[in-house]
Amino acid sequence: MGESIDLRLGTPIENRRTGAGIEGMAEAELERSQRLAAIREGRLASIHSWELVTAVDGPGTRLTVFFSGCPLRCVYCHNPDTMEMRRGQDVQLEELVRRIKRYRRVFSSSGGGITLSGGEVLMQPAFARNVLQAAKEMGVHTAIDTSGYLGAVADDAFLDNVDLVLLDVKSGTEESYKALTGRPLQPTLDFGNRLAARGTTVWIRFVVVPGWTDSEENVEAIAENIAPWKQVVERVEVLPFHNMGQDKWDALGMEYKLRDAQPPSKETVERVREQFRARGFMTY
């Protein structure tokens, strides 16, 4: 490259939302029957977008791929356009693998890799499995960003190709989890237990949503839940809720329960972090 890079640090960037699209990846066009076969075999997936990010979805600079489709309906979701698989665009395995290959130098020089996110990556496990395996064969660090709700579909062979799991634990009790996501909590706990037993590295993620997840008791419950996984949990990332997904909900004509909700106060976020730190977790 012949350019100069003039890094002006200091101006805040917007909180990140997906929605960037699959620019550069050819969209596949297949007959319906062929398409279904390709999806079954993990050669085709419905993808929302991709992005090259730093220090966001795991270590270093990473190619984050947002899969379309999610079984949860989190009230605070900031990417509701990834909830339904039909809103994604078809991308072929080789297309994505080629892009990963192109970025190997970016990954190796920055200590990064790929992160399969969503939506819910485990909604399309066959494709994810193939991508992860191809990445590992190229020596690329791999991460999945998941709620763990579908953790059962990730068998041991699948997890053998995963270096890091970003586990978004949402909430601490069955009740609050159900209210927040529409689904039960237990599968996530089961998945966490499996990861701990296998020794798969985990980063816990938790979004502080005022009135929904921020109570001291709820955070204690989460801390309690994740305590047994201590030896595999490298860090806990506490993320303040933001309202930047609102226009997406509107655009999709979906009811947004957190309309005009405010982000948590600095004090609340810090209190939450302290709760995790008190349990000995490296918390950011």
Add this chain to the structure above:
Amino acid sequence: MTSATTERPTDAVAGGDAWEGFEPGPWQESIDLRDFILRNYTPYEGDASFLAGPTEKTLKVWDHLEKNYLSEERRRRVYDVDTKPPADIDAFPAGYICPEDDVIVGLQTDVPLKRAMMPNGGWRMVETAIKEAGKEPDPEIKKVFTRYRKTHNDGVFDIYTPRIRAARSSHIITGLPDAYGRGRIIGDYRRLALYGADFLIAEKMAAKDAVADQPFSEHWARYREEHSEQIKALKKLVTLGEIYGLDLKRPAANAQEAVQWTYMAYLASVKSQDGAAMSLGRLSAFLDVYFERDLKAGKITESDAQEIIDALVIKLRIVRFLRTIDYDQIFSGDPYWATWSDGGMTEDGRSQVTKTSFRLLQTLRNLGPAPEPNITVFWDPKLPEGYKEFCSAISIETSSIQYESDEQIRGRWGDDAAIACCVSPMRVGKQMQFFGARVNAGKALLYAINGGRDEISGKQVTEEGEFTPVQGDGPLDFDDVWEKYEHMLDWVVGTYVEALNIIHYSHDKYAYESIEMALHDSEIVRTMGCGIAGLSIVADSLSAIKHATVTPVRDETGLIVDYITEGEFPRYGNDDDRADDIAATIVHTVMQKIKEIPMYRDAIPTQSVLTITSNVVYGKATGSFPSGHQKGTPFSPGANPENGADSHGMVASMLSVGKLDYNDALDGISLTNTITPQGLGRTKDEQVKNLVGILDAGFVMDDDCTLTN
């Protein structure tokens, strides 16, 4: 013309004691800074832990400056103007910041921040600037520069053609250096320190007379005349030294003198020229040789060394030129681009990083962040880890470092190259650039569509009937628009380069940079630094025409003033070949057209894709585009994607920019990124490592992994 070998003065040569302990070599026989540095410098592989903080004296001088001058200047815009003597190397008596200002001495005028007139570029700019600063020009001086002494600006307008005037007033070509100093020339200021003025004068005299027995030609006459100018300038430099009690005739004898001498040579330049960019060159490894020698001999401590560099940097931070408010708007303030190039590798694979490279960065901690000097690091993933991490940490703390690909520059311009202004590389002392500002490639696309009618004024700028506008009201056709664009570029580029040739002919004649050129070899390489603005807008607009449906909107006179764009289209800056290839093709096409035109003084044509500061001005004068870019809104800088169009992350935009062929843009490509430190990681350590990773990744890519769909 060849300049014969020179006869060296008998006593000055011998750098005498000044060169004691230095590894001998060809540099002793003739001017060869690179040879001196490579034989004598000490690469430093360690980390920043050896560095010293500011001394009491440094803080006192800096504090005095801030309290009495800088804060006042911020209040008034211009601290003061001297309306009496036009500036020159030896026009002003000595000046100091305060009594403690005795480490590295010398000011442009006799008072800090007081600006001097440099009317050789043109009187009107000077007069406007004086009035804007709340003063009145001296009538006698005005008479001299309007009646008796022709200026660069007068010369240019005597020659300008009608089409240049038309293009200029419709703003398709803007910011040309036709009324101010062109800059982009880096004197090799180190020469004064290593050799002393006597030696340099003797070399120039010998070069001048080496051709004395050749027959007359205009070329020959200019060569001799310019040499005379250079020799006079060097003699004035000696006088300047005397004003400050320094004997610049001899080489510098120690580290403090090496810095002082180098600064005096630079000071002479900024006392006599107000070029748009007055860059410093590549000083660290050179100066470090002297620091190492003094440190080893126990003559100075690390704290002394840092104090000397801090003192130099303080002086560099208070260089000022008399500019108009208009000029400040084009350049977003009054930067003068004291670019100090550092880092990089040698051609034989050694790191050029020295302890002085660290000391330079340390000034940003000791004195706080500042835009000048514009510290530019030639980045290579092979640079020592300690240095890479220190650069990254200082970037995060101060946002005051610019990065360039060392491999690219070294491969093309060697390992003693430096940047003039913000991206233009040149071999120090062996090469200069004719600064060409830039042509509005975005507006050229709108001219193509409208057949040379200006989309804002509605005026026919090109000759009536020379170009056919887009016909009909249907959607734009890519092939049709591209053909018209190419055709229009012939006119735009032709007009632009014609203007540049005239400007530099006139600048050499009426505002010759005698001291800067005295610190160059007698035979040098000249490049014509052409440039374009609006790359991403053209790329996205052509992509929209190709991949979406773009319907033109006409006003009542039939002029196309807006576009309705329906459907999706790939945008440049997302590592998507469909759009990035269009951008690369535009740059290539413009370069081909530039190359077809003969250049003044056989300059080598180059191109830059660079606008750091003038985007607002370009945007203001330009209409709406098929990409959705709105009339009158700022362009994105340089080779940046359109504002907001790069939705796949900064590294993806770096990779898009990387697809522009460096051979088409040898004068450099700029990409400006804004990131928060928090965006780089959770801890300082993580941020530092991630930034190093981004830079490593951005400047080196495998050749075999381009996407081919």
